[in-house]
Amino acid sequence: MHWEQLLSLKRQGDTAKRLRKDQDDTRLGFEVDYDRIIFSAAFRSLQDKTQVIPLSKTDFVHNRLTHSLEVSVVGRSLGRLVGKQVLEKHGYLKELGYQMNDFGAIVAAAALAHDIGNPPFGHSGEKAIGEYFKTGNGLRFKAQLSDKEWQDLIDFEGNANGFSVLATSREGIEGSLRISYATLGAFMKYPKESLPKKPTSKICDKKYGFFQQDKAFFTDVAQELGLIANKSGDDIGYERHPLAYLVEAADDICYTIIDFEDGINLGLIQEEFALEYLIKLVKNGIDTNKYHQLTTKEDRISYLRALAIGSLINDAVKVFMDNEEAILNGDFPYSLMDKSQYIAQMKDIINISIKNVYQCREVVQKEVIGYKIINTLLDKFCTAYHNTIDGKASNYDTIVLKLLPERFLHPKEKVYDQLLHICHFVSLLTDGKALQTYNIIEGNPN
Template structure:
């Protein structure tokens, strides 16, 4: 793979624009951040309930912070590559920080209400719930999209699908930004035991155009498995760093995790010989008495440390990344010391944060609300001629409707509508339809 192709500014629908001081990738960033679908993330759960008296992350603030971290990783990598290959190399990779930050902004756009529990609810509905009876009417290669509904694949769909009344090419982002968004470059029916994938059957043609347009290696033409775009590793690392560190900070603000624990975990990223950190920490603790401010310092320095580390991992594995043979994530290849510290944070979060009653209650709410809405609208889509169902389907905005008569497409109309809901909208619609 080469950067000239990887940084393709090609779009699915190329507009004839007047001169613009922004380049193609800056326009990508701006299109995402000004879009309605991005704005809706402010009312989608990250981990903890919304709204609340404590200011914790929602999907919007999380995405903005991931974009910031992703930009930093890309800039450090750019500098390291130029140091290694000469300053002329900068012309080849000049825009990678903008591309990575744009993809980071978009990485959660496909998540349904209530976070990952929303994904699980949709999957469960078709895999073991009322929707299971539809399996015999839908081809296996489409059914796999439904029984393992994936927010990553839905993000690609939301960005590329031409919804009714909307312009060609969806948001019409560059191929480089779209390819950077793809962490799992294969469709659902070929994920081969893996939990995640990035492409619904309905977007396969667009997926192939994007990957081929960027000159990305196709690993298996029969299964449509591709190598990853090199920049996708940076986006993934930014997301990994942010959610692991910032979920702990949010848990501290909610009083779930004591200050001493946060201090211990965030300090564990630094070796004893990194005296600059301990000197700075002592100074902060002597001059700052607010625990939240102290934790903000520890959070910032931990993130900076991990950003430097994953940037180094990218450079060390540059050849295999460019060849399409690199395996796993950048975080997975951290040095043992930092990897152990991050693993401890992850294990603690799994035991004490993600299983906390306040988090579980959100998940249960999601199961009930999304499950009920899904059941009502799917049944209506199957029998649209009934009076009640006609009224119910009239609620769905025109942009999500299509004229395709197959069952898979009818279900996608419902999933497009529900996955675009905010948590608050979903709850209110549920109450309205149930007469509460």
């Protein structure tokens, strides 16, 4: 892979090549990506979507929006630090007009959008959608779908849904947000289709990154960027865009450290444990005099958190640059943090978060509620939508469909498109809106 191609400013529908040296630096194309994402309805909905604690009313617990903003900030730093070294190593890029901040802007935009396709109620929401088709009433549609279409549904994936949010055309809106191909490439952590599932142990094959409905445009983006194909026959898959490693690292750093911090603030993790684990990450950079002057738990944890994130950023940049050639050749099958010098410390922190936070009673109880809500919404809306298109709608089906937003009322011919259309609608609901719609359907006044 070649950096000039990987940094493509092309957008869906372009007929002429966009050159970096011709860009207006006061309104750089990669920064336009960031603006379009942050002003989108799908991004705004993240303010009421679960990060760790579903339906949490606690003001200091992160939601998907605050998490995404923080991942974007970390991603921008990673991009700039890598960009500076890449430009020093590949001087021709400077002659083409590329700057250090271009790398930061691409990674920041892709990181901002990294959770934009996640359904309500966190990762349990993805599983709930898949379970509806795998073991629930949605199983009745299996015979009408291809194997790959079916796999899209039973293994519903927030990353693939995010690609749809950013790129899928709909009536009157060509190319959705029309994000640059470079940013789309950095966004695509898993540049493959849903089957074959986990064909290798490579990080790029861990999950999938696009639905069958988006296959043609995904392939266009991958080929424009010069990504390396790693599948044959009828299967589609590519090695990662190099900057996708930085987006993933930003997410890994933030959820490791900040979910841990949320657990501390919720009282689920004792401060003495937190101090012990975090100090292992920052022992080479801590100012002990400053630390001992901090009198509150919140200030002590914040100080250690900032130092920890800084240590992990610098380490991720080193891993990237040490392996840049292998990454460009498609020969780096790991995440950056898998090769971090702090991998043992990160695993310790993640393990205590799993035990004390992710599996705490409050999370489990609300995940159960989320499963019930999503299952009910999918069943009612899939049934009503499918029956209406087939000309078999009951009066109840007609009433239910009136709850759909206007942009989801357009008919789809293929059963796969119908089902994915409703999954997309449900996935874009906030936690609160999903609960409200469920209560309406179930006849609960409150």
